[in-house]
Amino acid sequence: MKYSDEYRDPGVARRLVDAITQAAKKRFSVMEFCGGHTHAIMRFGIRQALSSHVDLLSGPGCPVCVTANADIDAAIALAERPGITVATFGDMVRVPGSRSSLQEARSRGADVQVVYSALDAVNMAAADGDRSMVMLGIGFETTAPTIAASVKQAQAMGLCNYYVYSMHKLTPPAMKAILGAGEIKVDAVLGPGHVTSITGWKAWDFLPRAHGIPCAVSGFEPTDILSAILAIAESLNEPAAQRRVSNTYARGVTAEGNSVAKRLMADVFEMAPALWRGLGELPGSGLDLGPEYAAYDAKRVFEIGDLETTTADARGCRCSQVLRGLIAPPECPLFRHGCNPAHPIGPCMVSGEGACSAYYRYGGALD
Amino acid sequence: MCLAVPLRVESVDGAVGRVSLGGVLRDISLVLTPEAQTGDYVLVHTGFAISVLDEKEAQETLALFAELEEASRAVEAADPRTTEGATAQG
Numbered sequence: 027m028k029y030s031d032e033y034r035d036p037g038v039a040r041r042l043v044d045a046i047t048q049a050a051k052k053r054f055s056v057m058e059f060c061g062g063h064t065h066a067i068m069r070f071g072i073r074q075a076l077s078s079h080v081d082l083l084s085g086p087g088c089p090v091c092v093t094a095n096a097d098i099d100a101a102i103a104l105a106e107r108p109g110i111t112v113a114t115f116g117d118m119v120r121v122p123g124s125r126s127s128l129q130e131a132r133s134r135g136a137d138v139q140v141v142y143s144a145l146d147a148v149n150m151a152a153a154d155g156d157r158s159m160v161m162l163g164i165g166f167e168t169t170a171p172t173i174a175a176s177v178k179q180a181q182a183m184g185l186c187n188y189y190v191y192s193m194h195k196l197t198p199p200a201m202k203a204i205l206g207a208g209e210i211k212v213d214a215v216l217g218p219g220h221v222t223s224i225t226g227w228k229a230w231d232f233l234p235r236a237h238g239i240p241c242a243v244s245g246f247e248p249t250d251i252l253s254a255i256l257a258i259a260e261s262l263n264e265p266a267a268q269r270r271v272s273n274t275y276a277r278g279v280t281a282e283g284n285s286v287a288k289r290l291m292a293d294v295f296e297m298a299p300a301l302w303r304g305l306g307e308l309p310g311s312g313l314d315l316g317p318e319y320a321a322y323d324a325k326r327v328f329e330i331g332d333l334e335t336t337t338a339d340a341r342g343c344r345c346s347q348v349l350r351g352l353i354a355p356p357e358c359p360l361f362r363h364g365c366n367p368a369h370p371i372g373p374c375m376v377s378g379e380g381a382c383s384a385y386y387r388y389g390g391a392l393d
Numbered sequence: 394m395c396l397a398v399p400l401r402v403e404s405v406d407g408a409v410g411r412v413s414l415g416g417v418l419r420d421i422s423l424v425l426t427p428e429a430q431t432g433d434y435v436l437v438h439t440g441f442a443i444s445v446l447d448e449k450e451a452q453e454t455l456a457l458f459a460e461l462e463e464a465s466r467a468v469e470a471a472d473p474r475t476t477e478g479a480t481a482q483g
Binding site for chain 1: 394424426439444
């Protein structure tokens with residue numbers, strides 16, 4: 027058992043596709059919240075295999091893509107100050123803010139370091155007590171507990187030069203905002219497996235309860251995704267009142283999730299409004315450091331002040347609509363025409379798990 | 394960004410686990426999964442184990458796939474229109 031190859035059997039995948047097409051009484055749409063799912067769906071040809079019965083819509087589930095210009099501008103402003111090093115996960119450095127990206131700021135002399143883990147940033151802070159280390163807290167519920175753990179680690183080590191600039195975001199409020207806006211018809215939601223390993227699948231209970239739509243929490247291998255879509259197809263045949271959250275990723279996800287991680291998040295963070303690219307400001311959709319951890323909060327410690335920031339996308343870029351599922355990447359006039367992974371214009375092409383990047387890499391036959 | 398990979402815990406030392414990633418040994422933090430033990434598979438995300446994979450559940454999913462496969466074969470065997478070639482194409 028390797029927990030990966032076993033779930034890639036092409037024969038099982040074909041059976042699941044057959045079962046989905048048999049169960050589907052009419053065409054239905056599924057929003058895959060998570061960018062990791064978008065990539066797997068494109069990579070394994072699932073979108074094509076189901077195209078006669080299922081519309082798969084990409085959602086806002088790429089933390090880098092939904093980061094607002096204002097947060098990138100603030101990170102750059104910090105990195106440009108003498109004595110401050112900004113540490114970040116790698117996929118953030120090329121994302122454009124209002125005027126430039128962290129990578130461009132680095133080429134102008136700002137101190138930006140890429141880390142694999144927030145604990146690397148803690149160790150860098152410990153190694154150089156003269157510099158202030160600001161870790162960018164980017165990510166959904168999957169990543170937030172690891173950043174919380176880094177703050178606790180810095181505290182345990184007695185560090186006074188480790189800070190977090192939190193731009194963490196919570197996934198259920200974004201899903202609610204998309205459904206509430208009513209801009210697109212979403213018949214069901216493919217629940218993000220790794221987010222849900224932390225939150226537990228009960229976090230998605232509101233989908234069937236308040237919106238009458240099924241949700242299937244899925245892993246990231248092809249037969250994981252197909253069995254989740256099969257569960258959705260079967261659930262759509264039931265009356266709305268009987269629909270439930272299906273957990274087809276039971277090897278990694280439980281009803282309650284990871285209680286240690288949830289406690290740690292609740293200890294270090296408090297809920298706050300957050301600004302999402304494409305969705306605007308959503309109340310209760312973000313995490314800031316709580317008052318007890320003010321000494322580690324880059325937003326409190328370093329007054330960033332007003333930056334000339336813009337919420338507008340780059341000219342012609344339609345990432346904001348891609349993130350809401352309103353258009354598929356090839357519908358953007360820049361897609362392949364001036365915007366590609368080597369020269370990305372919008373964040374959905376920059377990030378390895380952005381929808382545009384997935385369509386560019388694997389979607390040739392569908393354009 | 395929420396990328397996480399299933400890796401086997403080769404050894405545990407306090408809150409640090411050693412995993413093998415493509416033959417390279419790497420230390421990860423187990424603070425979020427204190428229950429993880431040597432031999433367990435964990436989902437690893439940015440240097441942290443975020444979930445201990447449940448072998449029983451993993452096997453059950455595979456058993457369901459096997460049932461699906463068997464049921465489909467039985468249907469095909471009973472259907473005179475189905476040929477060997479059609480089975481191969483699924």
